[in-house]
Amino acid sequence: MQNERAYYIMAILALVIGVIFLLLLIIRFKINTFVSLVLTSVLTAILLGMDMTKIATSIQDGIGSQLGELSLVFGFGAMLGRLVADAGGAHTIATTLIDKFGRKHLQFAIMLASFIIGIALFFEVGMVLLIPIVFAIAVEAGVPILYLGISMAAALSVTHGFLPPHPAPVAISAVLGANVGKVLLFGLIVAIPSAYIAGPLFTKLAQKFAPSAFEQKGNLSSFGEMKTFTKEEAPSFGMSVLTSLFPVILMAITTVYQLGVNGGVTPKNPNTLDQIISLIGSPSIAMLISLVFAMFSMGWMRKRSTGDIMATMESAVKSIAMLLLVIGGGGAFKQVLIDGGVGDAVAKIFQGSSISPLILGWIVAVVLRVALGSATVASLTAAGIVLPLMSQAGVDPALMVLAIGAGSLAASHVNDAGFWMFREYFDLTIKQTLSIWTVLETVVSIVGILVVMILNLFFH
Known part of the structure; x- marks a missing residue:
């Protein structure tokens, strides 16, 4: 018993040393994040007393299993x-919603436009696309740029x-083995109030x-030459929204079908329709189908x-090449x-807690x-740590995904690229960025975990 306790303490100590080492490599020595993660993995494995002949295999398995489907999802998504x-x-989505909502409700228009666009685009890409539009609208409406910018950032963040x-x-x-469609449905329930509270209310x-x-x-100089579109050049609002949300629609169809027809349980002998619905709702295939659709709607039809x-x-x-490597790391x-x-050590420590x-x-x-700045790396590491607790506690994996996701958004500061993007584009001081951006992200995180806990009362 004493030896077991000592082992668990050493395991936690190895984790702490590993995280500190990772921090030093990234922040102090400015080493590439992917390289830092792999170096940290090797050091941590040695500190954990792993068989040295198996360390390389463990790292390869980790990268391979992580990037298997994700490389397809991210590639097609980009x-x-x-x-x-x-x-x-x-551009069409943003300007149309703003026209519909009117000047009195510009914040909601920006939030909704950012939410729709944000589903299809990476955070950084969405911000780069939306900020020029937000700036132009703010100037025309005579409101502070940040008045609309906070709602945009909140929606993209959630x-x-x-x-x-x-x-x-x-x-x-x-x-965690969570159903992606279920994560999407629960995620929408979590994301909407989080965006509203961290956006217009905040x-x-x-x-x-x-x-x-x-x-x-604000500062638009870093964007270089901005591309503008006339109404005739840009696609229609309906087609733009449909294309952006196509993968979400496919995954939602699969989830609703599985919940409605099969009670959320995969049938032992699925019929042809079950198989087809399951296929089109898998993230990689949903993204592939959506990409082909986008090639028509945003390409050949244009x-x-x-x-x-x-x-x-x-x-x-x-x-996204480096993003994929970082995720693999x-x-x-x-x-x-x-x-x-x-x-196992973390699970043992919190067992009975x-x-x-x-x-x-x-x-x-x-x-x-x-500590790390990267929401994705924080999420993956946290998932690995809490994974053993899942079977013991009977927690819905989809809710754990969202709980970790909420935590990974908290307290963005100087080690996060999003912090610097927000500061540069809105031309803020470090203090102002901490007061706005860091607090905004923390509000999203806190509201997110509160909604997750409420959902847990009903779907435990």
């Missing part, structure tokens, strides 16, 4: 998003943290405690040549933690987010 953007679809096919929710779902509070930030005029469409898609894939670190017994596994998953993700 291509889809770029096709929508280059055709003017994102889609990034809670909704498939974004990297973190899909990756955590794969680790803006009112921010205007009181950081009024100087709302006086800034009189774009095949060569032009392919160039757009190739460019999109190049932009996160998978390697996660696998080492699992194979080295860290997850009154702390909800959902709260624990959230706390672990918050700590890692603050």
Whole structure:
């Protein structure tokens, strides 16, 4: 018993040393995140006393299992998003919603437009696409840029943290064995109030405690030459929304069908319709079908040549190469933690504890987010740590995905790329960015875990 306790303490100590080592490599020595993750995985494996002949295999298994389906989802997703953007679809969605909502409800228009666009695009891409539109609308309406910018950032953030096919929710779902469609449905329930509270409501509070930030005029110089679209050049609103949401629609159809027809349980002898519905709802196939649809709706139907469409898609894939490697590195670190017994140690420590596994998953993700900056890496690492607790507690994996996702959004600061994007585009000081962006992300995180805990009361 004494030896077992000592082993668990050493396992936790190895994890702490590993995280500190990772921090030093990334923050102090500016080493590439992927390289840092792999180096940290090797060191942590050695500290955990793993058989050295199996360390390389563990790392390879972690990277391989992590990138298996995700490489398809991210690759197809990046291509889809770029096709929508280059055709003017994102521009159409934003401007149409703003026209419909009117000047009195500009915040809600921006939030809804950002939410729709954010489902199809990575956070950074969505921000780059939307900020010029937000700036133009703010100037025309005579309101502070940040007045609309906070709602935009909140909507993009919740889609990034809670909704498939974004990297973190899909990756955590794969680790925890959660149904992606269920994560999507629960994620929408979590994301909507989180976006509203961290967007329009938080803006009112921010205007009181950081009024100087709302006086800034913003900075568009980093965007270079901005591409504009006339009404004739851009696709219709309906087609733009349909294309952006096509993968979500396919996954939702599958989830609703499985819940309604099969009670959410995979049948032992599925019929042909069951198999077809299951196929089109799997993330990789849903993204592939959606990409083919986008090639028509945002490409050939817009009189774009095949060569032009392919160039757009190739460019999109190049932009996510490092993201894929970083996610793979996160998978390697996660696998080492699992194979080295860290997850078992955490499970043992909290065994019999009154702390909800959902709260624990959230706390672990918050700590890692603050330490590492990357929401995706924090999510993957947290998922690996809490995985052993899942079977003991009987927690719905979909809710754990969202709890970890909420934690991974908290307290974004100087080690997060999103922090610097927000600061640069809105031309804020570090103090102002901490007052607005960091608090905004923390509000999303807290509201997110509260909604998850409420859902847990009904779906435990």
